[in-house]
Amino acid sequence: MGTTKADLFSKQQNDIANMAKALAHPARIAILQYLVKKNACVCGDLVEELGLAQATTSQHLKELKTAGIIQGTIEGVSVCYCINPEIWKQYRELFRSFFKEVSLDGNRCC
Amino acid sequence: MGTTKADLFSKQQNDIANMAKALAHPARIAILQYLVKKNACVCGDLVEELGLAQATTSQHLKELKTAGIIQGTIEGVSVCYCINPEIWKQYRELFRSFFKEVSLDGNRCC
DNA sequence: AAAATCAATCGTAATATTACAATAAATAAA
DNA sequence: TTTATTTATTGTAATATTACGATTGATTTT
Numbered sequence: 001m002g003t004t005k006a007d008l009f010s011k012q013q014n015d016i017a018n019m020a021k022a023l024a025h026p027a028r029i030a031i032l033q034y035l036v037k038k039n040a041c042v043c044g045d046l047v048e049e050l051g052l053a054q055a056t057t058s059q060h061l062k063e064l065k066t067a068g069i070i071q072g073t074i075e076g077v078s079v080c081y082c083i084n085p086e087i088w089k090q091y092r093e094l095f096r097s098f099f100k101e102v103s104l105d106g107n108r109c110c
Numbered sequence: 111m112g113t114t115k116a117d118l119f120s121k122q123q124n125d126i127a128n129m130a131k132a133l134a135h136p137a138r139i140a141i142l143q144y145l146v147k148k149n150a151c152v153c154g155d156l157v158e159e160l161g162l163a164q165a166t167t168s169q170h171l172k173e174l175k176t177a178g179i180i181q182g183t184i185e186g187v188s189v190c191y192c193i194n195p196e197i198w199k200q201y202r203e204l205f206r207s208f209f210k211e212v213s214l215d216g217n218r219c220c
Numbered sequence: 221a222a223a224a225t226c227a228a229t230c231g232t233a234a235t236a237t238t239a240c241a242a243t244a245a246a247t248a249a250a
Numbered sequence: 251t252t253t254a255t256t257t258a259t260t261g262t263a264a265t266a267t268t269a270c271g272a273t274t275g276a277t278t279t280t
Binding site: 005008018022024026028030033072080082091092095096100109 | 114115123126131133134162201
């Protein structure tokens with residue numbers, strides 16, 4: 001137990017849930033907003049910006065990178081991060097199509 | 111430790127993260143999709159639909175209810191659930207405005 | 221009133237997440 | 251080459267999440 005039963009659900013349902021999971025922490029939202037605003041930054045900038053420990057910041061960056069929504073390239077001694085535009089658009093579209101669905105006007109409890 | 115340091119982040123950042131958290135499980139996505147499709151249903155329908163135990167299903171329903179995105183009304187011996195259209199639209203708008211931000215065309219790693 | 225039905229809650233186990241200090245690895249600067 | 255800088259990783263503790271059986275509470279039905 002304690003583990004999500006992913007096999008009970010469709011790929012689309014798991015995809016949406018996994019995207020949501022990547023966004024399900026204010027630090028990761030803050031990172032993405034900062035990257036959108038600044039276009040790119042190095043990890044050290046985020047440590048200052050967020051006020052979290054370096055290890056914690058790195059951990060959040062790793063999650064965002066695993067989710068694909070950001071990418072990092074080594075720049076000498078530091079690592080430069082930016083949004084991955086393709087995945088970003090993919091996220092946007094998936095959430096849009098999820099929320100779009102039907103008019104909710106007839107949608108009332110019994 | 112193990113607890114999110116919500117005080118480090120803005121209300122908006124925490125709001126988005128909390129919304130995302132509500133959506134961060136495929137069962138909850140499945141529940142919302144089912145509710146959108148059927149307009150309304152009772153908990154028992156979802157237990158069948160999802161293939162999760164009644165207690166687990168009830169737990170997910172509670173989270174969605176706490177997040178405000180669904181509401182339940184007692185119908186005799188059962189409980190009828192439906193989407194809360196106001197909050198649904200709020201979610202849609204918040205995600206839309208989050209993803210909208212700027213064109214990502216100039217957004218490249220160093 | 222007794223039995224049946226339905227959903228919430230409690231208790232609990234397994235696993236995941238969040239956070240940080242300490243360390244390692246890799247490159248740049250001295 | 252030694253030292254500094256920057257980020258990733260490791261180890262670990264605290265807390266949260268997911269799941270389910272068992273029970274409770276509330277309402278219908280018999």
